[in-house]
Amino acid sequence: MQKIVTCLIAGIAVAGLAVTTSRADDYPTKPVTFIVPFPPGGLVDFTARPVAAALERVWKQPAVIANRPGAGGGVGIVAAGTARPDGYTLLFAHPSITSVPASDVVLGRKPSFDREQYVPIARFVADPLILVVKGDSPFKTFKDVVDAARKEPGSVSYSSSGAYGAVHLPFEMAAHAAGVKFKHVAYTGGGPALTAVLGNHVQMTMGSPSVLAPQIKSGAIRPLLNTGAKRVALLPDVPTVYDLGYKDAEFYLWVGLFGSAKIPAETIAKVRDGVAKAVKDPEFIQQLQKMQLPVEYQDGPDFDKFWKADAERIEAAIKRIGKVE
Amino acid sequence: MSAILHDLALGFSVALTPSVLIYSLVGCIVGTLVGVLPGLGPLAGISLLLPMTLGLPPTTAIVMLAGIYYGAMYGGSTTSILMRIPGESASVVTCLDGYEMARKGRAGPALAIAAIGSFVAGTISVVALSLVAPQIARYALNFGPAEYVGLLTLALLLLAQLGSGSKVRSLVMSLLGLALGMIGIDPLTGYARFTLGIPALADGLGIVPLAVGLFGISEILLSAGTRNVPKVAAPRLRDLYPSRAELSASTMPCLRGTVLGFVIGLIPGSAHIISSFISYALERKLSRTPERFGKGAVEGLAGPESANNAAAVSAFVPMLALGLPAGAIPAVMLAALMAHGISPGPRLIQEQPQLYWGFVASMYVGNLVLLLLNLPLVSLFVSVLRIPYAILYPIVTTMCVVGVYSISSSVTDLWIMFAAGIAGYFLRRANYDVAPVVLGFVLAPMFEVSLRQALTISSGSLWIFIERPIAATLLGTAFVLVLLSLWMPISRRLELRRTKAGD
Numbered sequence: 011m012q013k014i015v016t017c018l019i020a021g022i023a024v025a026g027l028a029v030t031t032s033r034a035d036d037y038p039t040k041p042v043t044f045i046v047p048f049p050p051g052g053l054v055d056f057t058a059r060p061v062a063a064a065l066e067r068v069w070k071q072p073a074v075i076a077n078r079p080g081a082g083g084g085v086g087i088v089a090a091g092t093a094r095p096d097g098y099t100l101l102f103a104h105p106s107i108t109s110v111p112a113s114d115v116v117l118g119r120k121p122s123f124d125r126e127q128y129v130p131i132a133r134f135v136a137d138p139l140i141l142v143v144k145g146d147s148p149f150k151t152f153k154d155v156v157d158a159a160r161k162e163p164g165s166v167s168y169s170s171s172g173a174y175g176a177v178h179l180p181f182e183m184a185a186h187a188a189g190v191k192f193k194h195v196a197y198t199g200g201g202p203a204l205t206a207v208l209g210n211h212v213q214m215t216m217g218s219p220s221v222l223a224p225q226i227k228s229g230a231i232r233p234l235l236n237t238g239a240k241r242v243a244l245l246p247d248v249p250t251v252y253d254l255g256y257k258d259a260e261f262y263l264w265v266g267l268f269g270s271a272k273i274p275a276e277t278i279a280k281v282r283d284g285v286a287k288a289v290k291d292p293e294f295i296q297q298l299q300k301m302q303l304p305v306e307y308q309d310g311p312d313f314d315k316f317w318k319a320d321a322e323r324i325e326a327a328i329k330r331i332g333k334v335e
Numbered sequence: 336m337s338a339i340l341h342d343l344a345l346g347f348s349v350a351l352t353p354s355v356l357i358y359s360l361v362g363c364i365v366g367t368l369v370g371v372l373p374g375l376g377p378l379a380g381i382s383l384l385l386p387m388t389l390g391l392p393p394t395t396a397i398v399m400l401a402g403i404y405y406g407a408m409y410g411g412s413t414t415s416i417l418m419r420i421p422g423e424s425a426s427v428v429t430c431l432d433g434y435e436m437a438r439k440g441r442a443g444p445a446l447a448i449a450a451i452g453s454f455v456a457g458t459i460s461v462v463a464l465s466l467v468a469p470q471i472a473r474y475a476l477n478f479g480p481a482e483y484v485g486l487l488t489l490a491l492l493l494l495a496q497l498g499s500g501s502k503v504r505s506l507v508m509s510l511l512g513l514a515l516g517m518i519g520i521d522p523l524t525g526y527a528r529f530t531l532g533i534p535a536l537a538d539g540l541g542i543v544p545l546a547v548g549l550f551g552i553s554e555i556l557l558s559a560g561t562r563n564v565p566k567v568a569a570p571r572l573r574d575l576y577p578s579r580a581e582l583s584a585s586t587m588p589c590l591r592g593t594v595l596g597f598v599i600g601l602i603p604g605s606a607h608i609i610s611s612f613i614s615y616a617l618e619r620k621l622s623r624t625p626e627r628f629g630k631g632a633v634e635g636l637a638g639p640e641s642a643n644n645a646a647a648v649s650a651f652v653p654m655l656a657l658g659l660p661a662g663a664i665p666a667v668m669l670a671a672l673m674a675h676g677i678s679p680g681p682r683l684i685q686e687q688p689q690l691y692w693g694f695v696a697s698m699y700v701g702n703l704v705l706l707l708l709n710l711p712l713v714s715l716f717v718s719v720l721r722i723p724y725a726i727l728y729p730i731v732t733t734m735c736v737v738g739v740y741s742i743s744s745s746v747t748d749l750w751i752m753f754a755a756g757i758a759g760y761f762l763r764r765a766n767y768d769v770a771p772v773v774l775g776f777v778l779a780p781m782f783e784v785s786l787r788q789a790l791t792i793s794s795g796s797l798w799i800f801i802e803r804p805i806a807a808t809l810l811g812t813a814f815v816l817v818l819l820s821l822w823m824p825i826s827r828r829l830e831l832r833r834t835k836a837g838d
Contacts, residue, residue: 049743050382051670059386075386079743081520081537088534113525122534167792173525195791196523198784201660201669205603208659209476211792220673224658224680300676334524 037097037280041072044267045093045101047086049079053218053303057134057265058102060297064288082175084110084122091127095272097281101128104265105176108321112328113174128268129278130317132285133308135298136264138238139180139216140248142231144207152234152254155214159190167193169203169212173334177203177216180237180261182327187256194334207231218263219244220302237261244302260323264306266313282310343465346692350700355395359697362399363704366406373414373731374547374738374752376423377407377647381667383741393675394690398697400668405457405698408647409705412449412640413716417442418731420551424542425643427773428611430550432628432635439631442717443575448585448633449640450709451577456593456641457702460648463597464655465695469684472656475601480792481799483604483785485809487778490609492816493616494771494778505771508762512775515540522780523787535747544739544752545776549769551735552756555728557763575714581633588618588638596645603653605662605781607646612774614642629768648698655691657681 042065046058055077062073078086083106090101107128111121143149149158159166170177173196185192195212197203203215204222208230219242225231226245236242236250237259251259267285269278288294289307298305308316349355369380381403388396411422416433429449436445494509518529519539530536577585592614599610618638619628628635651668653659658679660666672679677687684691719727739752759769793799800806 050385051667056670056674059389076744079538080745081534084537085534085745117525117527119527120532164794172522193791193794195788197788198522199660199666201662201666202604205476205653205659206479208657209479209603211479211788220678224678224682228681230657230681301673302676302678 037277038069038071040098041074042069042097043074043076043099045086045090045099046075046077047079047083047090047101047103047106048077050077053263054102054104054265056301057298057303060294061102061134061267061285061288064291064294065284067291068284068287081122082106082110082172087128088123090268091123091270093270095270095274097269097273097277099270100131100281101268102265103128103268104263105179105320105324107268108324109174109179109328112325116328116332125321127271129271129273129310130313131267131269131278131281131310132289133264133266133306133313133316134289135303136262136306136316137218137220137303138236138242138250138262139177140219140222140226140233140242140245141184141214141216141235141237142207142222142226142233143214144210145229145232147213147232149213149234150232152249155234156188156190159185159188159192163191164193166214167195167212168214168216169195169197169206170215171200171203172196172198174328174331176263178331179324179327180216180259182331183259183261183323184235184237184251184256186327186330187251187259196334204231223302243304258323262320264316264320266317278310285309339465342688342692343696345688346694346696347699349394349689349693350398350696355398355693355697356700358391358395358399359402359701360704362402363406363701363708366403366408367410367705367708369403370407370410370422371413372422372738373418373420373551373735374422374543375407375741376411376543377404378423378663378667379543379742380404380407381664385667385671388671389674393672393677394693396671396675397668397690397694400671401694401697402701404664405644405647405701406705408644409450409453409709412453413446416445416449416636417716417719418551419554420731420735421546422543424546424608424773424777425611425639427546427550427770428615428639429636431615431770432630432632435629435631436633436636437720440574441631442720443713444577444581444633445636446713446716447576447710448581448637450706450713452585452589452592452637452641453644454702454706455589456596456643456645457648458699459593460597460600460645461695461698461702464648464652464698468652469656471601472652475653476603476657478602478805479803480785480788481803481806482809483606483781484789484800485806485813486602486606487609487782487785488813489809489816490613490774490778491782492813493613494774504767508767508769508771509775512772512777513779515545515772516776516779517783522784533747535745539780540751540776541742541748542773542777543742544748545755546773547735547739548752548755549759549772552732552752553759553763553769555732556756556760558724559728575717577633584633585637588614588634589641591617592638592641593645596642597649599642600646600649601652603659603662607650607662608777609774610642610646611639614638654679655683655694658683
C-alpha cells in the first residue's frame with residue numbers, strides 16, 4: 011500500500027514537473043514539428059530545411075520537417091491550424107496562404123481556412139518573379155508587350171503554373187497596371203509553363219530568378235520585367251515594376267514561418283527569438299547562398315505589415331480575375 | 336564520334352570513382368527496396384529520399400537519386416508479377432501478363448524477362464541518349480498541347496485493346512476510369528469537381544492507392560474466396576530462368592518496346608507513363624495469337640517492361656539537354672541540383688561536363704548493377720510464393736497500407752485503396768477487367784488539360800489540330816483506325832455474303 015502511495019506521489023511530482031517544463035519560458039523542451047504544405051523539393055521545402063536545421067542548433071531540440079502536400083498547400087495549412095496550439099507545430103507557407111481562401115470565395119466554396127487564423131512569425135526569402143519571353147521573340151521590352159496587347163487585346167499569350175497560382179496572379183496584376191489584357195493558358199506547374207514558352211506554344215511566362223537565370227544566360231529566354239521593388243543581384247539589368255511605373259504589380263514569392271493564432275503570445279515571442287538567432291547561423295546563410303536565394307529576413311511585426319499589403323494586392327487581383335472563363 | 340567517346344571516358348572516370356560508385360549501388364539497392372514495397376513507386380521514392388542526399392556532393396547525390404529512380408522501376412515489376420500489386424501506373428500493364436505467368440508457375444522466367452528487358456531497353460536508351468540528346472531535345476519541345484491531343488486520342492482508341500474479355504466491357508471500364516480521373520480541382524479554372532467537399536480529394540484520387548486497390552487488394556480478396564491453394568513446388572534451377580522459346584519470343588517485343596518507349600519518353604510532360612500501355616496494345620495487334628494476351632503471354636510482358644524503362648531514360652533528355660523540368664521526376668532531380676548550388680540550364684553539358692557525363696555513365700553502370708542484382712534475387716522472390724496465403728496476404732496487406740500511407744501521410748488515401756479494392760473485387764467477379772479503369776484514369780486529366788490548352792491557344796479554333804503537322808498526322812492515324820474498325824465487320828459480312836452467293 012505504502013509503495014503505491016509513494017508511486018502516486020512520485021507520479022504526481024513528475025506530472026507537475028512536466029507541467030512546469032512545458033511553460034513558455036522553457037520553450038522548447040521537446041521536438042518541434044514544422045509543417046511544409048508542399049512535397050519535398052520545392053521552394054518552401056528548400057527554405058524550410060536550412061531554417062529548421064539552424065533552429066535545431068539554436069534550441070538543442072530536434073526540428074522535424076513534415077511534408078503535408080495537397081490542395082495547393084491547403085491540406086498542410088489546415089493541419090497546422092488544427093494542431094494543438096502549444097507552439098510545437100508550426101507552419102512554413104508562401105503566398106498560397108492568401109490566395110487559396112481568396113479563390114475559394116470567388117469560386118463560391120466555403121474556404122477551408124481563413125488567413126486570420128495564423129500569426130506571422132518571420133519571413134526568410136522574398137524573390138520577385140521575372141517575366142520572360144523566348145530568346146528570338148520580337149518583344150525586346152515590356153513596353154513592346156504592352157503595345158502589342160493594346161493594339162490587339164488577347165493577342166499576347168502567357169503560360170501559368172495553374173489558375174490563381176504564383177504566375178497567374180502577377181500576370182493579372184501587371185496586365186491590370188498596364189491597362190491591357192493577356193491571354194492566359196494554364197499549365198500544371200512552373201516547369202511545364204516554361205517548357206511551353208521554349209516550345210513556342212505561348213509567348214511569355216514568369217519564374218524565380220534563380221530558376222530562370224541559366225536559361226537567360228544561354229539566350230534561350232529573354233527577361234523583360236522584375237515584379238519586385240528593387241533589382242535582383244542575379245539579373246541586375248532587368249527593370250522592376252517600380253522602374254516602369256507599374257507599382258501595383260508588385261509581387262513576391264516569399265516564404266515565411268507561421269503559427270496558429272491560438273498559440274500563446276509568449277511562446278510566439280520565444281520562437282521569434284530563436285529564429286532571429288537562426289538566420290545569423292553561418293550554415294543557414296551558406297545554404298541559401300548556394301541555392302541563390304537572397305535572405306530577406308523580416309521579424310514578426312515587419313513581416314505582418316508586409317504580409318497584409320501583399321495579401322491586399324493578391325485578394326484584389328483574385329477578385330478582378332473572378333471566375334476563370 | 337571521338338568527341339563523344341572522349342566525353343564518355345570522362346563520365347566513366349567519374350562514375351567509377353569509388354565514392355560515386357558506392358552511392359550508385361546504394362541508390363540501386365534502396366530503389367529496388369522502394370520498388371518492391373507495394374505502393375511505393377519511383378516518384379514517391381525519390382521525393383521521400385531527396386532530403387537525405389542534400390549532404391552529399393552534387394554528382395554523387397544526383398547519381399544516387401537516379402539509382403533510386405531506375406532501381407524502383409526495376410523493383411516495381413517484382414510486386415506486379417508476384418502479387419499483382421503495381422507500384423506506379425506504368426507497371427499496371429506488367430500485372431496483366433506477368434502475374435498470369437506467375438500463376439502458371441513461370442514466375443521465375445517472368446521476373447528474369449522483366450529484368451533482362453529492362454536492362455536491354457535501359458542500355459540501348461542510354462547509348463541513344465549519349466549520342467543524340469542535345470540535338471533532339473529542342474525538336475521535342477515542338478510537341479505541345481495540340482500534339483498531345485493527337486497522341487492521347489490514339490491512346491484512348493487503344494484502350495479497348497487492353498482488356499482480355501469483351502470490347503464493350505473494356506470500354507465501360509475505360510469510361511469509369513475517365514470519370515474517376517475527373518475528380519479534383521480543375522487545374523485550369525480552380526473549380527473543385529466531384530470532391531464531395533472533402534479537402535483531401537482536392538487533388539483527385541491518387542493513382543497509387545487506386546491501382547494498388549483495384550489490382551492488389553482485389554486479388555487478395557478474390558483468393559480468400561477460393562479454396563484450392565495453388566501448390567508452388569520448390570522450383571528447379573531450370574525453371575527459374577526463361578526457356579529458349581520464351582527468350583526468342585521476347586526479343587522483338589523488347590526491341591520494339593525500346594524504340595517506342597524512347598520516342599514517347601522524349602515528349603516533354605508525362606507522356607512517358609503511357610508508353611507501356613501503347614507497347615502492350617501494339618504487341619497484341621502484331622501478335623498472331625492475340626487471345627493469349629492477358630493469360631500469360633510473354634510478349635505482353637517483355638514489350639511494356641522495355642518501353643517503360645526506355646521511356647524512363649529518355650524522359651531525362653529535356654532535363655539534361657535543356658535544363659527543363661519537363662516531368663515530375665526530372666523536376667525533383669533538378670530541384671536536388673539547385674539545392675546543391677547548380678542551376679541547371681541549357682549549358683549544363685558545357686558548364687558541368689563531369690556532372691553531365693558522370694550521370695550518363697552512371698546510368699550504364701546502374702543498369703548493369705540492377706541486372707546483376709535482380710537475376711540472383713529471382714529465386715528468392717519466387718520462393719515468396721511458397722508462403723501460405725494465410726501468412727503472406729496479411730503481410731502484403733500491411734505493406735500496402737504502409738506504402739500507400741507513406742506517400743503523403745494521408746488516411747484518405749488508405750480509404751481510397753480499400754474502396755478501390757472492394758470495387759475491384761466485385762468488378763472482377765462480374766468478369767470486368769480493371770486495367771482499362773487505370774488507363775482511363777491516367778489519360779482523362781492529361782487529355783482534358785491538353786485539349787483545353789490547345790483550344791485556348793487557338794482562341795477556340797479547331798484548325799490548330801490540322802495546321803500542326805504532328806497533331807494532324809496523329810489525329811489522321813486515329814481517324815483511319817476508327818474507319819478500319821468500322822469497315823472490318825462490314826467487309827467480313829460482305830465476304831460472307833459473297834461466299835454464300837457463290838454456293
